[in-house]
Amino acid sequence: MAKRNWTAVGVGAAAVGAGLALFSQFIGRRAEAQVPADGKFIDIEGARLHYLDIGEGPAIVLIHGLGGQLRNFSYALTDRLPGHRLILIDRPRSGYSTVAGDEPGLKAQADFIAAAIRKLGLERPLLVGHSLGGAISLSLALDHPGLVSALALIAPLTQPQTEVPAAFKGLAAGGTSKVARGAIANLVAVPVGALTGKATTKAVFAPEPVPDDFAIKGGGLLAMRPGNVYAAMFELQAAGAEMTAIAARYGELQLPVSILYAREDNLLDYRRHGEQTVGEIAGARLELTDGGHMLPITQPELTASFIGRARAAG
Secondary structure (H helix, E strand, O other): OHHHHHHHHHHHHHHHHHHHHHHHHHHHHHHHHHOOOOOEEEEEOOEEEEEEEEOOOOEEEEEOOOOOOOHHHHOOOHHHOOOOEEEEEOOOOOOOOEEOOOOOOHHHHHHHHHHHHHHOOOOOOEEEEEOHHHHHHHHHHHHOOOOOOEEEEEOOOOOOOOOOOHHHHHHHOOOOOHHHHHHHHHHHHHHHHHHHHHHHHHHHHOOOOOOOOHHHHOOHHHHHOHHHHHHHHHHHHHHHHHHHHHHOOHHHOOOOEEEEEEOOOOOOOHHHHHHHHHOOOOOOEEEEEOOOOOHHHHOHHHHHHHHHHHHHHO
């Protein structure tokens, strides 16, 4: 009898797991239908990157943050940067960009983006990085000196940080285990996210409100795909492992670096990731404003003006 009971439990657990996996896949496919790929694809060794190419003029490359995709910039910012060729890139394993083999860490992502800049024939573009995209931009500038003219970093991750922002606690649940991350991403994160996603997004934007159309126009729905969840979980671990080495090299930077931060940012502290960092990079400058973490969406005019000043500095 006991054996039959344990067998029934096992069968039941398997059925629940299969149901959760199917639900996660359904939500992911629905997200793709509502937020399809907007741009083109470029194949480089080891990766296929999805990017949007807008306008003509001096080039600006824009790199989004954790759990984001290129619509974070096309939502409201790109229309305010006329006279430039704007290249918005889905980071490797984010949005619609794919990578062969293992998940790429920050340095590996920077290398992929550098390869894309070269293949697109961009001549020393301004590199704009938001949040985790700021850390990747810094890594690119360190490992590929001369490839970009200047950095414009918006609410960037720039320093080692052991504490995980409250909004991202769920992404840290799998720790360093690939198996645990895979199970959470494919079985748990999407169903839970369907219930808690609005609260999480609110925390990311706080204290500013979340636009009603962010899920589709801003690309927010794509964060609900199991693969994107897994990538974000890995990147959180990669940031913890790589930021110390990146920050230790800031003295090597020999290009203009501009940082924009909001004092009420709910994810990253402007004093650590802004004030401390400009003190470690020769000639770097910091601009502060009121507001939260998602400045390209909530304050596009101010962000565009900041990028314009960074462009002039480069």
